[in-house]
Amino acid sequence: MSMEQKQIYEQAGVAMTSRSFAEYEKMFMLQTEQLQGRRVLDVAGGASSFTTEARKLGILSEAVDPLYEKSSEEIDKHGRQEIELVAAKMEKLQKVYDWTFYGSLQNHTAGRVKSLERFVEDFSSYDGEARYHAACLPVLPFEQESFDLVLCSHFLFLYEEQFDYNFHLAAVRELIRVAKSGGEVRIYPLLSFRTEEYSRLPDLINELTNAGYLVEKREASLPFLPNSHQYLSIIKMASA
Template sequence: MNKKELYAQSGVAMTCRSFKEYEEMFELDVASLAKKSILDIAAGASSFTSELNQRGCNAIAADPLYRLSTEEIYILGEEEMRIASQKLSKNENLFVWDYYQDLENHEQIRKKSLFQFIASYKNDNSKTMYVPANLPRLPFEKDVFSSVFCNHFLFLYEAQFDYTFHLKAMKELIRVTQRDGSIYIYPLVGFNDEVYSHLKELIQEVEKNGASVEMIETAFRFLPSATHFLKITK
């Protein structure tokens, strides 16, 4: 029987994560990303893409939220942060606070990321940096991106998206990734803090299609069992 969810979630929440969080989650060598073509999928209002482009990368974020106006996303982001803090405050002892230190700092990181995202988003009138799109079908040609990132979407929402969705999504991420490029996914657990139940099966299917898969330990912690990320090399 599955454990009770540590964080109750209906629908998909907007994420507002910082560049530093990506760096920690995926054990990134930031210098290695320079001048590369990068996709952040299900990116929400994270500041990763904005900062990557400031560092000279060719980075694109994709999310269905990008069909909304700047004002709509800002209002939604503020509301999401309020709700998240409220939920976390009820179960603070169930999470690992080594990175965030406390709930107040967690919220401040979210707000700073949202503000940086909004400043970038409102200037992207042509929707070339922030592309409205959602898995399992993306509006990109094949073999486009050297690095693809997806955090706090795939696997986390196992209760809402079945294995078929996850398999189609994985194949789509592989399709848009360049030969020898890599896909990074974190966490590998759901809101119940248990590893995605079909992970072994999914990895086998990915490897059958010629990609290699590694589970790599990360020092980043929040959900106690979210100790690894997935790196898929095409």
């Protein structure tokens, strides 16, 4: 398909996401049993149900997003509007996607609603230890070396046209900062909305490698977006 014919998912501003734990498992190749008792951070998590589902499985998950400044009612309303908007866009692009995991657009939409509902219930009712933090990259409100695993889905790289390379580099360095020595940062997907690999990814990998981190592209297992078969793994070596 030529560039003139290529169908592009059009996005203005940063979208709010409502993804499930099962989707995170496939995006980031997570092994639940290895994460139990570990501290995990979901960055730009939006209204995804990952944190509440992970907690029920014994994973010490937290999430950070500027969205959390809003009330649960505001998030619920905004989330449902976003889900309807996404469904309408995807209706026109159904042939672009691989529906192996979701089965159909209807299933995809229903899953988004269920994840939103799970998130809103948890966000509005949890007490004691805070697990939803209102903040945004490239500055996170955590001490350095706080988390065993740091995840970032559908934010970095995807918004290549809105955020420049300096932002991406600063954001990734911040993800690394809050990861523990020996811990890991995982970012998915490696694409812009044009479904092409982030154009400055080689530069980013080179800078991080020179800084002493182990950086690799690894295979993911959520083949939905074209070319979305990889995530970026950054391991914070103890000496880095």
